[in-house]
Amino acid sequence: MLNILYEDEHLIAINKPHGLLVHRSSIANDAKEFALQLLRDQVNKHVSPVHRLDRKTGGILLFAFDKEAEIAMHQQFQNGEVTKKYMAILRGHAPDQMDINYPLAKENGTIQEAFTSFVTLDRAELAVPFGKHETSRYSLVEASPTTGRMHQLRRHFAHIFYPIIGDRKHGCNKQNRFFKEQWGMTTMLLHASALEFTHPVTKRKIFISAPLNDEFERMMTLMNWETPHLINPKV
Numbered sequence: 302m303l304n305i306l307y308e309d310e311h312l313i314a315i316n317k318p319h320g321l322l323v324h325r326s327s328i329a330n331d332a333k334e335f336a337l338q339l340l341r342d343q344v345n346k347h348v349s350p351v352h353r354l355d356r357k358t359g360g361i362l363l364f365a366f367d368k369e370a371e372i373a374m375h376q377q378f379q380n381g382e383v384t385k386k387y388m389a390i391l392r393g394h395a396p397d398q399m400d401i402n403y404p405l406a407k408e409n410g411t412i413q414e415a416f417t418s419f420v421t422l423d424r425a426e427l428a429v430p431f432g433k434h435e436t437s438r439y440s441l442v443e444a445s446p447t448t449g450r451m452h453q454l455r456r457h458f459a460h461i462f463y464p465i466i467g468d469r470k471h472g473c474n475k476q477n478r479f480f481k482e483q484w485g486m487t488t489m490l491l492h493a494s495a496l497e498f499t500h501p502v503t504k505r506k507i508f509i510s511a512p513l514n515d516e517f518e519r520m521m522t523l524m525n526w527e528t529p530h531l532i533n534p535k536v
Contacts, residue, residue, distance in 0.1 A: 303340055307509045311370040311502050312363060313348060315340060316511040319359040319488045323350050336362060352378050355452065357467070360387070360493025361511045373501030378449060386495035387444045387454055388513065390520060391463040392476050395421045395440040401457045405450045417457045419444040425524035431479055439466070441526055443494070454491060466490045466520075484523065488516040 304316040317323075317336055324337040341348050348364040351374035365371035377383050401417045423441040431437045440463065446453050455471040458464055464472035466480060467489035480486040495510045513521065513528060521528055 303336070303343055305344075306361060306511055307507070308344075309500075311366055312351075312374070312500070312507075313340070313344065313366065314361055314363045314496070314509050316514075317354055317359055317362040317493075319357055319514060319516065322356050323354060323362065337364075340364060351375055352383075352449070354493055355455075355489075355491075357489035358491045358493060359488075359511075359514050359517070361496050361509055362493070363496060363509075370501045374498070377498055377501070381447055382498065384495075384497040385446055385449075385493065387446070388492045388494045388517070389442050389444055389454065389458065390466045390490035390517075390524075391440045391442055391458055392438070392466060392473055393440065393463050394424050394426075394438050395419070395442055395463045397421050399461070401461060403457060403460050405453060405456055407451070413448070413450055415446075415448045415450045415453050415457065417444055417446045417448075417454060423524070423526045425526065427524070429483065432475070437479075439524060441521070441524070484520075486516060486520060488514075490517055490520060492517055 305313060306316055307314040315336065322335050324335050337348065337350060346366055348366060349371045351363050351365050351371055354360065354362050363374065365374055398420045403415060404412045405415045406412050419442045421440050421442050425439045427437045429437045444454055452471060455465055455468050459471040467477055467487065469477055492513055493511065497506065497508045500507050518528060
């Protein structure tokens, strides 16, 4: 059963597990389950996703029950009117805060502007040697992308040399292998933690938050970090 975070007659949001595709894709023929079909069968209604999450990213995924709400929410995301927050664990001790203004290329080569800001919530230094270093350093950050480019956070954090742990495509393969061998961890530690937007029908402000999944929580414990207190207020 998918964890439903919010539901009304127009919209529904789930806490997508890491590793679950949003819908069928020709580039992931190995997948047998998809969030779209699982949610449709669970609520016994037609649903349409209004934004995207990478397969390896966990957290809030919003769907619409009707076409009007779907189109209106697509427009809000495209216009940058939705506030998005992500939690991530990075390699190294990241700056206290930083704005990343770094254009990203689409698959066809088109360059698009891309902007991400983040704050560092906590840092850890583990007494576990890595390579030539006697210890291993990591950061917990909250990221706020104001554009929605493909793999934006993954590419932006790699660009500033603080890659997301578990990101095989854009991250550090040595760190990813280290986490798998040392702690049996293969999850990409990127989580869509909060969404805030205007309801397309009622025009009320909606805030949705999603608790971290078990593997992310396990790494939080390993780092001796407190879990951010995420609460869904009544809306």
